[in-house]
Amino acid sequence: MSVTIADVAREAGVSVSTVSYVLSGKRTISAPTRARVEAAVDRLGYRPHAGARALASARTNVIALMAPLRAGVDVGVIMQFVAGVVLRARHYDHDVLLLTQDDVRGAERVGAGSMVDAIVVMDVETHDERLEALARLRQPTVLIGLPEEPGTLSCVDLDFEAAGRAAVRHLTDLGHRRLGYVGHPGAVRERGTSFAVRFDRGVADAAQAAGASLVAQDCDGSPEQSVAAVEALFAADPRITGVVVHNEAALGHVVTHLVASGRPVPEAVSVVTVSPPEVAARQAVPVTGLDIPAERVAHVAVDMVLARVDGDEPAETRLLTPTLTDRGSTRPLG
Amino acid sequence: MSVTIADVAREAGVSVSTVSYVLSGKRTISAPTRARVEAAVDRLGYRPHAGARALASARTNVIALMAPLRAGVDVGVIMQFVAGVVLRARHYDHDVLLLTQDDVRGAERVGAGSMVDAIVVMDVETHDERLEALARLRQPTVLIGLPEEPGTLSCVDLDFEAAGRAAVRHLTDLGHRRLGYVGHPGAVRERGTSFAVRFDRGVADAAQAAGASLVAQDCDGSPEQSVAAVEALFAADPRITGVVVHNEAALGHVVTHLVASGRPVPEAVSVVTVSPPEVAARQAVPVTGLDIPAERVAHVAVDMVLARVDGDEPAETRLLTPTLTDRGSTRPLG
DNA sequence: TACCGTAGGCGAAGCGCTTCGACACCGGCA
C-alpha cells in the first residue's frame, strides 16, 4: 500500500529497529546512521502508520474533546475554546477527536476503544451523569467546570469566587458603598457548573468585608427581565452607585436601560461584569470587568490532562485567577 | 491491559476468528454460537482496540474535518456545519478528527498517517493551495465550495446560480420590474468559493429573462457602505421596488436604512436575500430569502465522501437547490 | 449409496510498529 518502516530500513541499509529509534529518539544513534535514515525517510516520503503505532506503543497522540455543539448564545466562546484546545494539542503533537455533548457514550466508546490518550470535557454540570463513566476509563480526563464530586478527575475553571470578590472590590476601592448585583436565575444555580453560586459568594463576602450594602436580583437575560431587574435594584435602594452584572445575556440590556433611564454609565452608575472580553467590549458603553479567558482555560486543560498521560500524577483542580480589564465603565464615587 | 478478543473467545469457548466474524457479520455464524459470543462480549465489557482494527483492516472509522475555527461573523453557521458533520458521521459509526484551516499540513499528516478514512474540507477557495496535497492522498476528499480546478476531488455547495435566479424570479413573479442588487466587494469575487460570481450570474440572467431592469452595487457589509449602497441604487434608479441582498453582513443595515429613509419594507420596497435562515429571520423586518442549509450541506458532504471510501466511484460535484422561505418582506407590486 | 455443495468453525499469517535483550566493537584502565 504505502511506504512502511521496512522500506525505509532497506533504503537506508539499516534495520527496522534502528529506524524506529531514530524516529523516536529513545536510543542514541550515531550521527551518520541517523543522517542516512532521515534522508531515506525524506526520499520515500515515509509516514508512520498511526494504527500500528498505537497498537505497539499504547499511545495514539489523539485527545478527545467533548464540546456542546448546539447553537447557543455563547457560540463564539465555545469556538474560541475548541480552537484553543486544538492549538494546544498540536503543540504537543496531538490531534483532536471531536465528540458532541449529547453523545453520552462517546467518551466511553473512544476511551475503551483506545482511540485517544486523554479526554477533555467542556461544560460540566454540578451533578453530571457522565462523570461515572469517565472515571472508569483508563485515560486521564479533565473537566471544564467544577462538579460537586470530581472524584479522581481533574478540573479547571475560572475562580469565580475570586472574580466576585474582585468585581466588588473594584467598586469599593473607588469608594462605592451602595451596590446592586444582577445575577442568574435560580435554575442556573442548581445546574450549571456551580459557577453562579461561587460568584455569588465572592460578591457577598467582598461587600461585607468592605462594609458595603448589597442588593441582589436574579435575571434570565431577557430584555424585559433585565429592565425589571434594574428597576427592582433601584426600588430597593435608590442610592445605588455601583452595579455588578454576572449575566452575559443581560449585560447589554442592563447598560442600555441604565443609560436610557437617566442613570448614565459611568457618570451616575459604575458597572462591572464578568464575561468574555469581546462581549464586554462590544457594548454600547464598553464595560470594565473580569475576563473569562477561554483560550487560557483551554490551554491549561490540555496541559493538565497530557501531563497525566504517562505520569502517575494525581488529579488536580485548578482555578484560574481572573484579571480585570478597565474599559471605562467605572469611576470614583463623588 | 484491557479485555481483548482472545479473552472473549476463551470466555465463549470459541476461536478468535469466530468472535471476529460475529462482530463484523462477514460470515454466517449459527445463532447459538453468536449468542454465546455476544453474551461473553457483554459480560467482559469488550471493546475492540481501534488501532489494532485499523492496522488489520485498513479502516479507521474516523473522518477528518478541516474547519475555520477563527472567530468570525458566521461562527454560528460554522458550528452548525461542524455539528452536522459529527452527527452524520456518527450515523455511519464514524468519529470526527478536527483540524484547523490554517494547519496546512494537517490533512497530509492524518491522511498519510492513515488516521482517517476520508476528509471533509470547509471553506474552500477558488484557488486553494491545499488542493494539490489533498489530491495526492489515498483518502477520498470532499470540498465545501467550488474551486476552479477540483481535479479528482468531490465538491458540494449550494447552487448559488439557481439561488440568484430564484431570488430575482420571486420578485419578478410579484410584478417587480425595477430591481436593485447589493452584492459583495470585488475582492470576494476573486477569492471566495466563486459563490459570489455564480450568484451574480443567476441574478443577471433572471432579470434579463423577465425583462426587468437591474442596478447592482458592491458592498463590504459595513454600516456606512451599506447605507451608501442603498442610496447609490436609488440614485441610479429612483423607481426601484425590489432589492436582492447577497451579503449577510450588510443585510441588517440595508433593511434598517430602507425603513429609516422612508422606504418601508415591504410596503415600498420588497427585499429578498440569501443567507442562513437564522440571520434572515432575526432582522428588524424578517427577510424572505433563499436559505443556506448548513446542516444539509454537512450531511451531503459526509454521505458523498463515505460513499467513496471503498467504492471506486468517481468524484462528483453536487449543487444543492436552495429553497425559498417567505418571511413577509416582499409583496406584489402596486 | 455415493457424491457434492454449503454452512459453520478453526488456525495462522499477516497488518506496521515499538521495545527488550543480545551482541559486537572500541577505548581506557589495571
Add this chain to the structure above:
DNA sequence: TGCCGGTGTCGAAGCGCTTCGCCTACGGTA
C-alpha cells in the same frame, strides 16, 4: 595483555485484530 563498561546496532517477540484458506458435518440430490 586482559578485562570492563559504554555505545551503536540488530533480531525477534509481541501489540490486537482481520481475513484467507482449510476442514468437518450435514442435508439434499442423483
